[in-house]
Amino acid sequence: MEESQLLPNLFRTEYRKIVSVLCYLFGIDNIEIAEDITSDTFLAATELWSVKGIPENPTAWLYTVAKNKTKNYLKRNSVFEQKLSVEIKHTANKSEEIEIDLSVKNINDSQLAMIFTVCNPANSTEAQIALALNLLCGFGIQEIADGFLTNKEVIYKRINRAKEKLKEANIKIEQPTISEINNRLETVLTTLYLLFSEGYYSTSQNTILRKDLCAEAMRLTFLLIENPTTNLPAVNALLSLMCFHSSRFDARTNENGETILYQDQDETLWNQELIEKGQLYLVKASTGTNLSKYHLEAGIAYWHTQKEDTPEKWQNILQLYNRLLILEYSPIAALNRTFALAKTNGKKEAIIEAEKLNLTNNPFYYSLLGNLYTDIDNKKAIGNFEKALQITNSPADKATIIKNINLIR
Amino acid sequence: MNEFVLIFRRDYITKETQPSPQELQDSLKLWQDWLGGIAAQDKLAKPLQRWDGEGKIVTTNKNVINGPYAEIKEAIGGLIMIKAADYDEAVAIANGCPILELGGNVEIRMAVTGTY
Numbered sequence: 001m002e003e004s005q006l007l008p009n010l011f012r013t014e015y016r017k018i019v020s021v022l023c024y025l026f027g028i029d030n031i032e033i034a035e036d037i038t039s040d041t042f043l044a045a046t047e048l049w050s051v052k053g054i055p056e057n058p059t060a061w062l063y064t065v066a067k068n069k070t071k072n073y074l075k076r077n078s079v080f081e082q083k084l085s086v087e088i089k090h091t092a093n094k095s096e097e098i099e100i101d102l103s104v105k106n107i108n109d110s111q112l113a114m115i116f117t118v119c120n121p122a123n124s125t126e127a128q129i130a131l132a133l134n135l136l137c138g139f140g141i142q143e144i145a146d147g148f149l150t151n152k153e154v155i156y157k158r159i160n161r162a163k164e165k166l167k168e169a170n171i172k173i174e175q176p177t178i179s180e181i182n183n184r185l186e187t188v189l190t191t192l193y194l195l196f197s198e199g200y201y202s203t204s205q206n207t208i209l210r211k212d213l214c215a216e217a218m219r220l221t222f223l224l225i226e227n228p229t230t231n232l233p234a235v236n237a238l239l240s241l242m243c244f245h246s247s248r249f250d251a252r253t254n255e256n257g258e259t260i261l262y263q264d265q266d267e268t269l270w271n272q273e274l275i276e277k278g279q280l281y282l283v284k285a286s287t288g289t290n291l292s293k294y295h296l297e298a299g300i301a302y303w304h305t306q307k308e309d310t311p312e313k314w315q316n317i318l319q320l321y322n323r324l325l326i327l328e329y330s331p332i333a334a335l336n337r338t339f340a341l342a343k344t345n346g347k348k349e350a351i352i353e354a355e356k357l358n359l360t361n362n363p364f365y366y367s368l369l370g371n372l373y374t375d376i377d378n379k380k381a382i383g384n385f386e387k388a389l390q391i392t393n394s395p396a397d398k399a400t401i402i403k404n405i406n407l408i409r
Numbered sequence: 410m411n412e413f414v415l416i417f418r419r420d421y422i423t424k425e426t427q428p429s430p431q432e433l434q435d436s437l438k439l440w441q442d443w444l445g446g447i448a449a450q451d452k453l454a455k456p457l458q459r460w461d462g463e464g465k466i467v468t469t470n471k472n473v474i475n476g477p478y479a480e481i482k483e484a485i486g487g488l489i490m491i492k493a494a495d496y497d498e499a500v501a502i503a504n505g506c507p508i509l510e511l512g513g514n515v516e517i518r519m520a521v522t523g524t525y
Binding site: 321323325334338353 | 446
């Protein structure tokens with residue numbers, strides 16, 4: 001057993017469970033106490049286990065210590081404990097002590113309550129993601145800073161401001177009611193999708209961290225699916241979409257960290273298990289009357305798992321993009337739709353449609369035009385690629401564009 | 410940028426001029442592609458809405474008759490709201506409307522601001 005590996009993974013997995021249960025117990029005003037008690041638990045683990053070795057059941061050890069530290073804290077702060085007793089409608093159980101329930105059920109309930117607390121529109125999505133990574137996923141400030149390609153102080157401030165806003169708004173950490181789920185699910189799903197995108201599209205070179213971000217987003221989405229009240233079609237569609245995208249993670253970059261475009265990817269590196277999972281969740285999502293954008297994106301992602309270039313594939317992708325754009329416009333969808341149009345109706349028609357998009361601040365717009373003009377009007381192709389080169393900030397994209405220019409020359 | 414309503418009308422009753430089932434099915438893709446193209450340019454001003462085929466008419470005499478036809482044999486097939494710089498651009502967009510292939514027409518009106 002790699003002892004050096006055990007503690008970090010255990011820390012993250014169990015930290016978020018314990019901190020969720022304690023936050024749920026203590027409420028939003030006392031998040032810091034919940035975090036402190038949890039951190040102290042892991043500090044104790046680090047100190048003791050390095051001397052005495054890892055206990056036989058590390059999880060049970062952590063839970064016992066966390067419970068004891070909580071009880072001690074409540075004893076020393078009897079006023080606090082009384083406030084808690086009043087707020088938590090304690091059952092008729094005459095026990096004087098507040099039971100810290102670390103059962104699987106309570107852990108899941110606490111995490112669900114925390115997801116809805118953290119994904120609150122009172123904060124910007126940037127802040128929600130940072131808070132989610134910290135509280136829901138057990139990421140440290142430095143890790144989050146690395147993921148966002150910024151520094152510790154920025155993330156520290158962002159998280160603290162986010163907590164302050166929740167306190168000011170008097171947010172209750174509680175099980176979401178059905179009506180709350182209806183109102184807030186969209187925000188929650190948006191945040192989870194953005195968290196996933198952080199990992200998937202990030203320009204950070206840290207592949208392991210990026211995979212972790214995607215995995216965390218998927219885990220949280222799965223948590224929603226495991227809970228009957230939030231196990232809704234749109235949520236299954238989102239998880240399906242994440243599975244399909246993740247299946248290509250290993251094929252998307254080469255050893256030098258360069259991005260490999262879809263058409264150049266080695267499909268033997270595509271993860272079949274994830275593709276199958278994606279299909280499973282897509283089937284589960286295909287119920288009810290509500291067609292969400294996640295359904296459409298999952299459909300598009302599904303077709304991309306079929307590498308063969310058939311007319312049926314691109315016709316389906318085009319129609320899905322049509323519906324997606326009609327539902328909600330986005331520049332990326334507009335560009336991708338035009339690419340699909342080229343595959344179904346030919347490059348000449350796609351060029352006409354592409355020129356209408358007029359996304360002059362977007363490097364991908366010029367890359368698309370470059371791609372469409374290739375072999376139709378190579379002078380214009382190179383012109384567009386060069387414009388893309390001028391405005392892109394991504395070194396990986398620069399390399400791809402240069403490659404495309406050289407292919408023409 | 411201005412907003413325009415595009416109203417699609419065609420004759421749904423004269424038997425001889427009705428499109429065949431195949432023509433109607435083929436037009437589905439044309440509609441989706443045309444609307445998708447407008448959406449791709451971020452020119453849909455309002456979400457799309459379909460309308461039923463029943464309808465009611467309130468006549469000048471305040472009689473209520475079953476719709477959807479008023480005095481003419483053309484009925485409204487649907488309407489969308491788009492964003493365009495001016496009538497020229499709105500007309501250019503309307504030129505692609507599949508209702509034209511089915512013998513119909515498009516009426517275009519520009520939205521005006523100001524109190525009602």
